[in-house]
Amino acid sequence: MKRKKIPFLDPFSKDAKKRWDKIPKWARAKIVDNVYCGKCMGAVSIVLETAKMQNANLILRGKCKTCGHEVCSLVEPERD
Numbered sequence: 001m002k003r004k005k006i007p008f009l010d011p012f013s014k015d016a017k018k019r020w021d022k023i024p025k026w027a028r029a030k031i032v033d034n035v036y037c038g039k040c041m042g043a044v045s046i047v048l049e050t051a052k053m054q055n056a057n058l059i060l061r062g063k064c065k066t067c068g069h070e071v072c073s074l075v076e077p078e079r080d
């Protein structure tokens, strides 16, 4: 497996990475640019800090790109 260039520490746990890799590129962009921020009261981009699996869900945690407020996003398990 080829490693992508990452400017800082990889926020993904091993399991989370596996799950993330299964998500199509367009869907990933939609996920990271569509996180609800309680301060901005709307969809914002997330500055990803950690990505972990919790039960069968992928939990992305980080900060709002606009205001720095803590935000998180849940990616439900795929049904196939």
Ligand SMILES: [Zn+2]
Pocket (backbone or CB within 6 Å): 037, 038, 039, 040, 041, 044, 064, 065, 066, 067, 068, 069
């Ligand atoms: Zn915000």
